[in-house]
Amino acid sequence: MDLNALNAVAEAMVAPGKGILAADESTGTIKKRFDAIGVENTEENRRDYRELMFRAAEGMKYVSGVILYDETIWQDAADGTPLVDLITAAGSIPGIKVDKGVTPLPGFPGETITEGLDGLGARLAAYYERGARFAKWRAVIDIADGIPTQGAIKANAHALARYAGLCQANQIVPIVEPEILMDGAHDIARCDEVTRAVLKSVFAELAEMRVALEGIVLKPNMVICGKKCANRASVDEVARRTIEVLKATVPAAVPGIAYLSGGQSDEEATAHLDAMNRIGGFPWKMTFSYGRALQAAPQKAWAGKRENVAAAQAAFAHRARMNGLASLGQWAEDMEKVAA
Numbered sequence: 572m573d574l575n576a577l578n579a580v581a582e583a584m585v586a587p588g589k590g591i592l593a594a595d596e597s598t599g600t601i602k603k604r605f606d607a608i609g610v611e612n613t614e615e616n617r618r619d620y621r622e623l624m625f626r627a628a629e630g631m632k633y634v635s636g637v638i639l640y641d642e643t644i645w646q647d648a649a650d651g652t653p654l655v656d657l658i659t660a661a662g663s664i665p666g667i668k669v670d671k672g673v674t675p676l677p678g679f680p681g682e683t684i685t686e687g688l689d690g691l692g693a694r695l696a697a698y699y700e701r702g703a704r705f706a707k708w709r710a711v712i713d714i715a716d717g718i719p720t721q722g723a724i725k726a727n728a729h730a731l732a733r734y735a736g737l738c739q740a741n742q743i744v745p746i747v748e749p750e751i752l753m754d755g756a757h758d759i760a761r762c763d764e765v766t767r768a769v770l771k772s773v774f775a776e777l778a779e780m781r782v783a784l785e786g787i788v789l790k791p792n793m794v795i796c797g798k799k800c801a802n803r804a805s806v807d808e809v810a811r812r813t814i815e816v817l818k819a820t821v822p823a824a825v826p827g828i829a830y831l832s833g834g835q836s837d838e839e840a841t842a843h844l845d846a847m848n849r850i851g852g853f854p855w856k857m858t859f860s861y862g863r864a865l866q867a868a869p870q871k872a873w874a875g876k877r878e879n880v881a882a883a884q885a886a887f888a889h890r891a892r893m894n895g896l897a898s899l900g901q902w903a904e905d906m907e908k909v910a911a
């Protein structure tokens with residue numbers, strides 16, 4: 572393992588003014604997005620949609636890396652150019668989602684474990700050959716009555732650490748993603764408590780598995796209330812509490828934090844990231860690794876029609892630029908209105 576090279580990739584992934592585009596929806600998840608815009612979920616439509624983003628030069632200026640799904644990393648653009656080559660030509664780093672999704676954890680009703688460790692070393696080597704320089708593995712933690720349990724937290728944290736070690740052995744930077752879902756009615760204090768417990772466990776397992784923290788990127792949820800919580804927290808409270816929780820649990824050796832959007836609205840996700848970077852006072856870069864919060868607008872503008880490609884690229888560029896500015900603490904709400 573060449574840790575300096577891993578660290579250089581991790582630093583590039585969180586370079587100031589840029590962030591990560593999570594375009595790694597599985598075939599089932601992209602179907603939900605396509606259903607919402609009336610697009611048939613065919614291999615060609617999935618390719619055309621991803622290709623339009625990777626060719627959107629104005630938007631890709633703010634994208635340090637792109638997380639791909641297995642199908643996409645092997646796909647070629649309509650003119651035969653591998654999609655990974657479009658990403659590198661745009662100055663961005665190709666990455667790959669390597670987990671195989673969640674399955675119920677036996678003995679833990681309502682809780683899941685992420686699968687995909689068996690054979691992962693060989694898969695990582697093939698992805699590296701194809702151009703991937705980072706990977707993603709998502710652990711999912713739900714908050715409800717009596718959950719999460721310490722047992723499920725530990726099992727998920729251990730799988731993340733095993734994955735991270737395998738990535739580094741294959742010269743790939745692991746994005747370590749323990750996602751606490753914002754479904755449900757829990758308040759921000761409960762999210763604060765659970766996020767602390769999960770991150771504490773994740774970093775204990777990473778240490779036990781001898782993962783070099785200089786060569787990872789953490790992708791956490793923000794500390795935020797559940798979608799059904801009546802008592803909404805302000806942007807400032809989300810920003811302050813998220814920073815506080817990370818400071819108490821994440822070692823300074825980690826180069827950067829790239830948040831998931833997790834179902835926040837586009838503008839909320841941008842405002843929260845911006846607020847954290849305005850507050851500052853933490854040892855890491857803080858940026859985005861958004862899926863929905865970057866792609867909802869371009870998907871709506873595209874609607875599967877060739878004549879809408881330019882409008883979709885413009886919508887993507889706008890969201891990417893807004894989030895790029897938020898990664899510097901330089902976003903303002905009126906910038907949204909000017910462009911709208």
Ligand code: 13P
Binds near residue numbers: 709748832834860864
């Ligand atoms: P969202 O930003 O839509 O939560 O997606 C990010 C991601 O990659 C979740 O695993």
